[in-house]
Amino acid sequence: MQSTAPALLPTSPAPEEIRDVIAPLTALEGPLLPMLHAIQAVWGHVPQAAVPVLADVLNLGRAEVHGVISFYHDFRDHPSGRHVLKICRAEACQSVGGTAMADAVLARLGVDWHGTTADGAVTVEPVYCLGLCACGPAAMIDGRVLGRVDADRLASELEAAG
Amino acid sequence: MKIWVPLDSAAKALGADAVAEAIAREAAARGIDVQIIRNGSHGMVWLEPLVEVDAGEGRVGYGPVTPADVPALLDGRLNSLGPVEDLDWMRRQTRLTFARCGVIDPLDLDDYAAHGGLVGLRRAIGMDSAAIVDEVTASGLRGRGGAGFPTGIKWKTVAGAVADQKYIVCNADEGDSGTFADRMIMEGDPFTLIEGMAIAGLGVGATRGYVYMRSEYPVAIDVLERAVVIARQRGMLGADVLGSGRAFDMQVRVGAGAYVCGEETSLLNSLEGKRGTVRAKPPLPALEGFLGKPTVVNNVISLATIPVIFEKGAQHYADFGLGRSRGTVTLQIAGNVRRGGLFETAFGMSLGEVVNDIGGGTLSGRPVKAVQVGGPLGAYMPVSKFDTAMGYEDFDAAGGLIGHAGLVVFDDSADMLAMARFAMEFCAIESCGKCTPCRIGAVRGVETIDRIAAGDPGAAALLTDLCETMKDGSLCALGGFTPYPVMSALTQFPDDFATHKEAAE
Numbered sequence: 001m002q003s004t005a006p007a008l009l010p011t012s013p014a015p016e017e018i019r020d021v022i023a024p025l026t027a028l029e030g031p032l033l034p035m036l037h038a039i040q041a042v043w044g045h046v047p048q049a050a051v052p053v054l055a056d057v058l059n060l061g062r063a064e065v066h067g068v069i070s071f072y073h074d075f076r077d078h079p080s081g082r083h084v085l086k087i088c089r090a091e092a093c094q095s096v097g098g099t100a101m102a103d104a105v106l107a108r109l110g111v112d113w114h115g116t117t118a119d120g121a122v123t124v125e126p127v128y129c130l131g132l133c134a135c136g137p138a139a140m141i142d143g144r145v146l147g148r149v150d151a152d153r154l155a156s157e158l159e160a161a162g
Numbered sequence: 163m164k165i166w167v168p169l170d171s172a173a174k175a176l177g178a179d180a181v182a183e184a185i186a187r188e189a190a191a192r193g194i195d196v197q198i199i200r201n202g203s204h205g206m207v208w209l210e211p212l213v214e215v216d217a218g219e220g221r222v223g224y225g226p227v228t229p230a231d232v233p234a235l236l237d238g239r240l241n242s243l244g245p246v247e248d249l250d251w252m253r254r255q256t257r258l259t260f261a262r263c264g265v266i267d268p269l270d271l272d273d274y275a276a277h278g279g280l281v282g283l284r285r286a287i288g289m290d291s292a293a294i295v296d297e298v299t300a301s302g303l304r305g306r307g308g309a310g311f312p313t314g315i316k317w318k319t320v321a322g323a324v325a326d327q328k329y330i331v332c333n334a335d336e337g338d339s340g341t342f343a344d345r346m347i348m349e350g351d352p353f354t355l356i357e358g359m360a361i362a363g364l365g366v367g368a369t370r371g372y373v374y375m376r377s378e379y380p381v382a383i384d385v386l387e388r389a390v391v392i393a394r395q396r397g398m399l400g401a402d403v404l405g406s407g408r409a410f411d412m413q414v415r416v417g418a419g420a421y422v423c424g425e426e427t428s429l430l431n432s433l434e435g436k437r438g439t440v441r442a443k444p445p446l447p448a449l450e451g452f453l454g455k456p457t458v459v460n461n462v463i464s465l466a467t468i469p470v471i472f473e474k475g476a477q478h479y480a481d482f483g484l485g486r487s488r489g490t491v492t493l494q495i496a497g498n499v500r501r502g503g504l505f506e507t508a509f510g511m512s513l514g515e516v517v518n519d520i521g522g523g524t525l526s527g528r529p530v531k532a533v534q535v536g537g538p539l540g541a542y543m544p545v546s547k548f549d550t551a552m553g554y555e556d557f558d559a560a561g562g563l564i565g566h567a568g569l570v571v572f573d574d575s576a577d578m579l580a581m582a583r584f585a586m587e588f589c590a591i592e593s594c595g596k597c598t599p600c601r602i603g604a605v606r607g608v609e610t611i612d613r614i615a616a617g618d619p620g621a622a623a624l625l626t627d628l629c630e631t632m633k634d635g636s637l638c639a640l641g642g643f644t645p646y647p648v649m650s651a652l653t654q655f656p657d658d659f660a661t662h663k664e665a666a667e
């Protein structure tokens with residue numbers, strides 16, 4: 001398995017664009033995570049350009065903002081493929097063949113965990129439980145939940161998604 | 163005609179949306195008037211999508227239903243399960259927390275009130291703070307998030323703290339594999355959580371609440387956010403809760419994919435917008451929690467159980483259970499099991515009864531090898547411990563823990579060395595990094611298990627030592643309890659570790 005270098009380049013939005021996205025959230029108690037989610041919802045990742053803006057708006061050090069972003073598995077520093085496939089790696093899914101299923105999917109797509117296919121269609125990420133533990137192996141494509149999946153089913157779902 | 167098709171994630175994952183669409187399409191083509199209600203799940207995941215039809219003679223269940231079944235369903239030609247409440251799985255339960263889940267329309271506040279909702283909150287409004295806290299204490303409720311700490315005592319500490327602002331924080335991070343009770347109640351009966359948080363607010367004098375929900379739950383986030391808006395519009399939340407003159411309002415916050423953020427102090431850091439590292443205790447969150455203010459942190463099920471305690475009375479709740487484990491436990495039966503799902507029952511049933519009798523044994527039909535109870539930090543229980551009763555003390559005595567009451571069943575094809583390795587790998591991936599025994603120890607643990615697999619005769623003793631170090635030197639249960647699954651695998655299933663050794667000798 002090899003992980004593919006995606007042809008997806010990080011975007012670099014202007015500071016004003018970033019400010020516009022986070023402005024409605026400044027009154028929240030503990031606003032940083034909601035802001036990061038909002039930024040990622042717009043650009044598909046948290047662009048480097050967001051760090052100084054967030055530091056300025058929240059009166060934090062840049063290193064501190066960066067430290068928060070890097071702590072959480074959800075926040076990306078570069079764009080994902082057009083679709084994100086999350087496959088559950090946790091125990092309940094393992095008990096019904098999840099590991100072999102995941103290996104087959106990765107092999108078929110020619111990527112490793114966190115990798116993006118060469119055509120930029122799919123990024124595959126591990127997830128540790130989707131709360132679908134009585135109908136595993138479980139997966140999620142762009143927020144759509146799937147239960148009792150096998151490699152063929154995931155391939156056809158991805159094909160249908162485009 | 164009324165038709166219920168669950169919006170629950172598990173039902174959706176098994177095709178409920180396609181079934182709902184097929185019903186709408188077929189009904190339109192036939193020109194018949196069908197009202198489709200998207201309810202929660204009753205908890206029988208092996209029957210999902212479980213559709214109910216009321217053609218004038220009460221609700222009748224069908225399942226699992228596929229889109230191809232829909233013409234027969236509308237003709238009344240499909241084999242039915244009968245009324246859902248008459249199914250063995252349902253009749254054997256004591257549904258207190260989950261009484262409405264699957265029954266009502268989750269976003270219909272009137273339907274909620276027609277099924278006992280808001281009775282508890284109205285009663286609490288007529289009580290003072292001390293009486294509310296006493297009621298919770300008298301119910302015997304212990305935290306369902308894992309540690310089993312008495313909820314009344316926690317509330318009392320917060321109630322007694324003097325501060326200009328206090329908070330109720332609901333822990334909806336539900337990261338444990340094999341658990342989905344929090345998700346199910348938030349999707350199927352979100353007002354019960356809102357009501358429980360409002361009662362908590364009245365009880366301790368907190369006016370603001372947060373639900374910290376994991377990002378892996380898009381459906382639950384959507385349903386709960388909509389429920390909060392409705393509750394606010396209808397005066398269940400806001401400046402004047404149900405006309406009481408008392409304020410309580412709440413927001414849903416979404417996590418960012420870190421298991422450790424389910425630990426309460428890590429959760430509070432995350433909620434404040436910081437890295438989710440664990441805080442040393444003291445200070446207790448009850449005294450210095452969110453933004454340094456007194457804070458109740460409770461699990462979803464703990465809070466969602468509060469309304470029924472106030473509706474039926476503390477004694478009614480406390481009358482169920484075993485020893486110091488009072489009330490009901492919301493078992494989540496998962497993994498390689500024939501009948502998986504949510505089963506709410508009084509504490510006290512044996513593990514074997516849950517797995518074999520309720521769950522029907524393995525899905526594969528092979529013998530059960532082990533059951534991991536209590537999530538990734540819980541022990542692997544061998545069949546020889548199947549007489550252990552579901553109770554906090556009973557599990558503790560058997561070298562395990564109930565945790566959030568998830569059970570993951572494995573058949574005899576499971577490789578326990580691989581499961582032990584995974585436990586260490588998971589700890590290494592999810593460690594917050596604060597203590598060396600957890601951050602470094604877990605990485606060493608993976609390496610040591612690989613050495614056992616390669617036949618190194620001294621490696622098992624090293625693993626045992628390492629687990630001792632992790633137990634003693636970790637600040638939180640991620641590092642401190644990872645030794646449970648690892649050591650239970652090693653000691654209960656020595657063959658899975660020995661064969662590798664012999665092969666190399």
Ligand SMILES: Cc1cc2nc3c(=O)[nH]c(=O)nc-3n(C[C@H](O)[C@H](O)[C@H](O)COP(=O)(O)O)c2cc1C
Nearest residue numbers: 305306307333335336337424425426460461464639
């Ligand atoms: C690593 C770790 C993860 C945890 N995850 C959760 C969780 O997802 N949900 C939860 O309610 N409690 C979790 N807990 C337990 C919480 O720290 C805390 O005990 C609980 O939220 C208190 O609420 P309760 O008294 O209602 O159970 C976790 C603890 C640890 C150490």
Ligand code: SF4
Nearest residue numbers: 440596597600638641
């Ligand atoms: S045991 Fe692990 S997760 Fe817990 S505080 Fe220490 S490093 Fe963090």
Ligand code: FES
Nearest residue numbers: 088093130132133
């Ligand atoms: S373990 Fe895979 S969904 Fe829970």
Ligand code: FES
Nearest residue numbers: 591593594595601
């Ligand atoms: S998150 Fe910091 S050590 Fe892993």
